[in-house]
Amino acid sequence: MARLGMVIDTRQCVGCMDCVVACKTENGVPDGHCRDWITQRLEGTMPHLSLTITSERCNHCDNPPCVTCCPTGASHVHDYGKVVLVEHEKCIGCKACLASCPYGARFIHPEGYADKCTFCIHRVEKGELPACVAVCPTHAMHFGDLDDPQSGVSRLIATRRHFVLKPDAGTKPRIYYLE
Amino acid sequence: MHRISRRRFLKIAGFGAGAAALAGGAASGLQAMARRAPGGETRVVPTSCDICFWKCNALAHVRDGRLWKITGNPGDPLSRGRLCPRGTGGIGAHFDPERLRAPLLRHKQRGEEAWVEVTWDEALGYVADRMQRIKAEHGPEAMALFSHGIGGNFLKHTLKAYGSPNIAAPSFAQCRGPRDVGFELTFGEGIGSPERTDIANARCLVLIGSHLGENMHNTQVQEFATAVAAGASIIVADPRFSIAASKARHYLPVKPGTDLALLLAWMNVLVVEGLYDKPYVEQFGFGFEHFQAEIATRTPEWAYPETGIPPEVIRETAREMARHRPATLVHPGRHATWYGNDAQRSRAIALLNALLGSWGRKGGFYFPNSMDVPGYPYPEYPKSGRGKVDNPGHKYPFASETITTGIRDATLTGQPYPIKGWLVYATNLLQALPSQDETIRAIQNLDLMAVVDVVPSEIAGWADVVLPEATYLERYDDLNVEFFREPFVALRQPAVPPPHDQKPNWWMARELALKLGLGAYYPWTDIEEYLDHRLKAAGYSLAELKQKGLVKGPKPPLFFDDGIVPEFATPSGKIEFYSTQLQAAGFDPVPRHERPAEGPPGSFRLLYGRAPVHTFSRTQTNPILRDAMEENEVWLNGSVGARMELQSGDYVRLRNQDGVLSNRVKVRVTEAIRPDCVYMVHGFGHTARGLRSAYGRGASDAELITRYATDPLMGGTGTNINFVTVEAEA
Numbered sequence: 001m002a003r004l005g006m007v008i009d010t011r012q013c014v015g016c017m018d019c020v021v022a023c024k025t026e027n028g029v030p031d032g033h034c035r036d037w038i039t040q041r042l043e044g045t046m047p048h049l050s051l052t053i054t055s056e057r058c059n060h061c062d063n064p065p066c067v068t069c070c071p072t073g074a075s076h077v078h079d080y081g082k083v084v085l086v087e088h089e090k091c092i093g094c095k096a097c098l099a100s101c102p103y104g105a106r107f108i109h110p111e112g113y114a115d116k117c118t119f120c121i122h123r124v125e126k127g128e129l130p131a132c133v134a135v136c137p138t139h140a141m142h143f144g145d146l147d148d149p150q151s152g153v154s155r156l157i158a159t160r161r162h163f164v165l166k167p168d169a170g171t172k173p174r175i176y177y178l179e
Numbered sequence: 180m181h182r183i184s185r186r187r188f189l190k191i192a193g194f195g196a197g198a199a200a201l202a203g204g205a206a207s208g209l210q211a212m213a214r215r216a217p218g219g220e221t222r223v224v225p226t227s228c229d230i231c232f233w234k235c236n237a238l239a240h241v242r243d244g245r246l247w248k249i250t251g252n253p254g255d256p257l258s259r260g261r262l263c264p265r266g267t268g269g270i271g272a273h274f275d276p277e278r279l280r281a282p283l284l285r286h287k288q289r290g291e292e293a294w295v296e297v298t299w300d301e302a303l304g305y306v307a308d309r310m311q312r313i314k315a316e317h318g319p320e321a322m323a324l325f326s327h328g329i330g331g332n333f334l335k336h337t338l339k340a341y342g343s344p345n346i347a348a349p350s351f352a353q354c355r356g357p358r359d360v361g362f363e364l365t366f367g368e369g370i371g372s373p374e375r376t377d378i379a380n381a382r383c384l385v386l387i388g389s390h391l392g393e394n395m396h397n398t399q400v401q402e403f404a405t406a407v408a409a410g411a412s413i414i415v416a417d418p419r420f421s422i423a424a425s426k427a428r429h430y431l432p433v434k435p436g437t438d439l440a441l442l443l444a445w446m447n448v449l450v451v452e453g454l455y456d457k458p459y460v461e462q463f464g465f466g467f468e469h470f471q472a473e474i475a476t477r478t479p480e481w482a483y484p485e486t487g488i489p490p491e492v493i494r495e496t497a498r499e500m501a502r503h504r505p506a507t508l509v510h511p512g513r514h515a516t517w518y519g520n521d522a523q524r525s526r527a528i529a530l531l532n533a534l535l536g537s538w539g540r541k542g543g544f545y546f547p548n549s550m551d552v553p554g555y556p557y558p559e560y561p562k563s564g565r566g567k568v569d570n571p572g573h574k575y576p577f578a579s580e581t582i583t584t585g586i587r588d589a590t591l592t593g594q595p596y597p598i599k600g601w602l603v604y605a606t607n608l609l610q611a612l613p614s615q616d617e618t619i620r621a622i623q624n625l626d627l628m629a630v631v632d633v634v635p636s637e638i639a640g641w642a643d644v645v646l647p648e649a650t651y652l653e654r655y656d657d658l659n660v661e662f663f664r665e666p667f668v669a670l671r672q673p674a675v676p677p678p679h680d681q682k683p684n685w686w687m688a689r690e691l692a693l694k695l696g697l698g699a700y701y702p703w704t705d706i707e708e709y710l711d712h713r714l715k716a717a718g719y720s721l722a723e724l725k726q727k728g729l730v731k732g733p734k735p736p737l738f739f740d741d742g743i744v745p746e747f748a749t750p751s752g753k754i755e756f757y758s759t760q761l762q763a764a765g766f767d768p769v770p771r772h773e774r775p776a777e778g779p780p781g782s783f784r785l786l787y788g789r790a791p792v793h794t795f796s797r798t799q800t801n802p803i804l805r806d807a808m809e810e811n812e813v814w815l816n817g818s819v820g821a822r823m824e825l826q827s828g829d830y831v832r833l834r835n836q837d838g839v840l841s842n843r844v845k846v847r848v849t850e851a852i853r854p855d856c857v858y859m860v861h862g863f864g865h866t867a868r869g870l871r872s873a874y875g876r877g878a879s880d881a882e883l884i885t886r887y888a889t890d891p892l893m894g895g896t897g898t899n900i901n902f903v904t905v906e907a908e909a
Contacts, residue, residue: 012404014392014422016791017807018264024803025248025270031802042420046816046850047432051425135250137261137397138404 002145003062004081004119005174006133007153007162008055012140015040015053019132019141023057026120026131033107035117036132055132055141056165058105058117059173060084066097066106066114075114081145083121088113102169119143146174219243224674225252225728227659229651230265230272231794232328232350233373233396234659236667236729237262239270239652239674246270246652246675252728256398256665257373263395264792264807271803272650273675277871278634278800279647280679289622292640292868299682299690302644306602307694309627309643310341313599319343320565321599322627323586327606329671330648332657333688334604334631339560340692340700344567345598347581349611352895358515360577360893361525364758366538367748369579370511371547373663377737378402378510380542383412383503385496387438387528389512392422395791396513412503414496416441416488418786419814419858420851429496435784435856435899436518436775437486442527443772444482445497447474449534454501456536463745464533466757466768473769485774504535506542519888519897522577523770526758530770533754539745545737549662550730552717555709558699571595575894576764582894584612590621600627604684605648609637610796610862610879613887613896631684634800635869647681649673654683655706658713658724664737668717669729670710685709766892778902779836783815784856785901787880796862796881799873810877811863812847815905820848823905830908833857835883835901842866843908844878857903 015038023035036057043050064084067075074090075097077083086097091113098106098114109115120130124143128134133141144151149158153176156162161179224239228249236255240247249270251258258266272278282302283294297305313321319342326334327348335346350356350372359369370376378384379402391403403423407413413427416438424430433441449455450471460467479490486493500507509531515521529538537543569585570578571594590598601622609615622628622641630642639645648654656671673683685706692701703709711721719730736742749755762768778784792798792807799805813833815825825831827848833841842864852858864879888897 009408011426012408014400014404014426014791016264016392016395016400018262018267018791021264021268021792021803021807022248024806025267031806034806042849042851044850046420046853047430049420049425049430049850051420051422051851053422053425135261135267137263137395137401138392139401139408140404 001147002081003147003174004060004083004124004143005146005153005176007142007156007176007178009140009142009178010052010054011178012138013053013055014138016137018135018137019055022131022135023117026123027118029115030110033109033115035115054165054177056103057132057175058084059103059165059171059175060119062172062174063170065100065102065171069096069100071096078121080121080125081119083119085118085121086114086116102166102171103173221247224672225670225726226652226674227669227671227728228262228266228269229328229330229656229671230269230798231396233257233398234329234661234669235262235266235397236669237266238728241674244675246273249652254727254731255729256663256667256731257661258397259401261397261401263397263400265395265794265798265804266397268792268801268803268807270652271801272633272798273652273678274802275634275800277869278650279632279639279645279681281647282680283645285643289628289643290619290641292635294645299680302646303687303690303694306627306629306644307691310600310695313626314342317597317599318565319561320345320563320568321597322602323347323568323590323598323600324602324604325349325583325586325606325608326604329659330651330656330684331604333685334602336557336700337688337692337695337697338602340697341695342561342563344563345569345581345586347569347583347586349583349606349608351580352582352584352893353516353611353613354514356516356578356580356893357521357890357895358511358513358525360522360579362511362529363579364522364577364760365526365529365533365749365755371662372513373398374511374513375544375547375664376508376510377542377545378508379405381406381411381506381508382542383414383500383507385414385416385500385507385509386423387416387442387510387512388517389510390417390421390423390788393791394513394789412499414499418853418856429492429499431488431492431496432853434485434487434853435786437772439520439524439527439770440477440482440485440772441488441493442524442531443474443477443770444479444486444493445500446527446531446534447477448479448494448497449501450474452498454498455534456504459505459536460534460756463747463754465749465751465753465755466759470530470756470769485772500535505537505540507535508532508537508543509535516890516895517897517899518775519890519895519900520773521895521897522890522892523767527770530756533756538754539739539743541738541740545664546735546743547662547664548666548732548735549660550666550668550717550732552658552660552668552713555703555713557702565596568596568598570894575890575892578893584889584896585894587612587617587621590624591617599625601625601629603630603638603642605632607636607638607796609641610881613881613884613898615882616885631687634797635867636796637865637867640867640869646687647679648687649677649681649683653677653681655685655710658710665734666732667729668714668719668724670724672725776900782836782902782904784899785833785835785880785883785903786856786858786899787861788858790860793860793862796865799862799865799876800870802872805872810845811860812845813878813905814847814849814852814858816852816854817848817850819854820846823907825905825907832906832908833878833883833903834906835885835903837885839883839885841878841883842875846905857905
């Protein structure tokens with residue numbers, strides 16, 4: 001059974017937001033909302049500066065607080081790839097998951113349910129890449145099975161220095177950023 | 180972790196449902212619904228993007244008759260299957276609720292944006308009638324066309340058939356003109372678009388103000404990423420710590436306006452230390468001894484007080500360039516109209532590349548090619564007795580294209596002859612040309628002002644007649660016979676019909692020609708007929724292109740090493756280190772630096788650039804792209820921000836040296852810019868009332884650019900010579 005995850009090369013990423021825009025069209029994300037976003041962190045003083053750009057979204061955590069706190073079972077870990085999903089029909093829009101997510105990855109869709117990144121499971125199940133990965137013009141994004149040591153993502157994690165967001169939250173996020 | 184009681188939980192749930200119902204009734208919610216893919220039969224239409232002028236080939240996905248998404252065509256050498264964020268969000272142009280819907284005729288004063296809706300017959304009849312009167316009273320040359328992009332081809336054809344040679348785009352005198360002229364003077368050839376730069380194979384890439392990654396010309400950004408991944412050494416000179424600078428091994432925060440001094444000092448190091456490509460220069464160079472003598476004085480120590488870049492950094496970076504030559508690419512840039520000495524600065528970039536031997540070499544500049552697709556066999560155009568109006572007496576001797584601002588000057592002064600009609604296609608002149616005041620005064624002198632646009636732009640606001648165009652997703656355009664490293668011919672075709680009474684430009688151009696009695700110039704009745712005729716003449720067919728989107732030609736040789744014969748279309752037939760042409764015309768035969776004028780005390784030089792999610796001033800109401808960036812910010816150095824007690828997110832206004840006050844704009848207090856300048860993304864601060872969602876959001880650099888320095892070589896308008904003070908908003 002696969003455990004899907006993402007590896008994003010911060011050295012390649014230019015923060016162009018193509019991932020954000022592609023997600024919006026692919027998934028019909030309503031105006032005013034997004035399932036992924038770009039964060040920039042600038043450090044140092046002129047001219048000794050460094051900028052870290054991260055394309056962020058739901059981390060599809062191995063230890064997902066949004067699933068644990070969901071009172072209806074709408075938030076769940078899907079069989080396919082252990083992707084964290086929300087079953088819209090079961091969701092009552094209580095926002096418990098919004099509060100529990102250390103990444104701010106969720107929002108309430110205008111139709112009333114908690115919405116977020118699905119890793120484009122509708123594409124992945126057909127053997128395609130998530131829309132954000134497929135569109136990335138700098139090829140900064142990689143996607144695959146973290147449990148398969150031969151997968152591209154596993155090899156990148158094994159060979160490159162990397163970090164995850166908010167490791168202290170204990171959620172065991174599955175999006176890795178290459179330094 | 181935050182715990183929620185059952186009681187509170189129900190309350191929140193109730194609120195959530197209520198909020199959802201409200202949002203569903205709001206306009207933005209309806210838009211979202213309109214765009215939501217219902218899931219069903221998907222049709223894929225190969226076409227090409229028009230969100231910028233790169234013209235990536237794309238696949239429009241239409242589900243149940245509704246536009247769903249657009250992706251890169253995997254067979255496309257430009258996009259390589261991946262569009263840029265603007266292209267990806269391009270479908271928003273189709274859904275934009277603020278777009279023009281029907282032809283409009285002005286019924287109050289120009290600029291009051293008061294119109295009545297009319298039929299196409301009335302609108303085009305009005306334009307044709309005025310054009311006939313202008314021709315009768317002033318001659319056909321009194322009619323000018325400003326046009327940007329391939330969509331303007333048919334209007335250009337109509338205007339040429341009518342008898343006017345006065346056709347210009349801001350892409351020359353407000354953008355890449357100086358760059359191309361600088362390279363033409365040196366190598367005998369310009370750079371063109373897409374740029375002939377082999378970024379992907381560069382081992383060292385030098386960017387001077389080029390902000391690739393924020394400037395999203397797709398192939399260049401993809402190649403930039405390839406170079407980064409391959410470990411290329413990147414050197415960035417920019418007053419602002421750009422995204423590209425953040426990827427660089429060497430970041431040089433050059434003082435604005437002194438890039439030429441830096442370039443000269445780099446060349447000094449290469450020459451003095453004997454690091455340049457001697458065999459290349461000996462074989463292909465002309466006038467090197469003169470150049471060498473002149474450059475000898477341009478030491479890094481000389482450049483230091485000009486540029487603020489320490490001599491050891493200049494030496495180190497010059498040696499770095501030499502280490503990787505000839506695969507060292509000093510990027511020529513694109514928007515190069517900065518200070519009025521821009522053709523000479525571009526020439527210095529060309530010369531630095533020549534010293535590194537990168538022209539015609541892998542990792543440098545390649546030789547582009549195109550396929551042979553004959554034009555449509557039209558009757559000959561009438562000959563103009565008076566010639567073009569924009570450059571009287573060849574005042575700008577090296578202008579190689581028509582100068583927009585020269586046409587504007589003629590409209591203002593009536594010299595060398597009057598211009599009485601403007602037809603404007605897909606270029607928002609009020610945001611694209613410097614000095615809005617001059618543009619508006621020129622418009623007052625016109626007998627006809629007609630604008631073709633998709634949205635009610637600022638320039639449309641000054642029109643007598645507004646002609647609403649179908650977006651690129653709803654129309655055919657002329658064939659794109661691309662001049663590139665992989666030549667191809669590509670089609671733009673409609674994926675969906677226009678939602679209202681918008682029309683494609685080819686239809687407008689043809690109808691206008693018919694009303695002008697120029698039917699002989701339109702032997703075809705439908706564009707499909709025209710396209711098929713041209714494609715068949717090249718051995719293809721419209722049916723094939725409709726299915727594939729593009730057809731590629733054989734890959735030509737790209738570099739000297741592949742068999743390109745080194746030829747230089749300069750007077751000497753060589754790379755001109757010393758330019759006799761420039762000398763004869765009274766200009767510096769080897770570029771010289773002049774210290775730029777400083778602004779008033781306490782002011783900041785106003786710089787501007789691009790954001791990855793918008794193109795110029797034409798995408799701010801696209802709901803998808805607006806969501807990605809809805810207003811611009813003004814970047815202010817951290818120490819200045821602290822002194823002024825400003826924090827990021829505070830609103831300020833900028834006042835320029837002539838007292839023009841900007842709209843309110845958020846400040847970004849950041850270490851990523853020098854303290855002597857401010858920076859903003861171009862295209863915001865809209866003042867056109869019809870652009871409801873963009874109106875008054877952010878500030879417009881264009882309105883603060885009241886002054887410009889005209890390049891004496893080619894008429895380009897340098898616009899980085901304006902200064903602003905920052906005023907906190909109460």
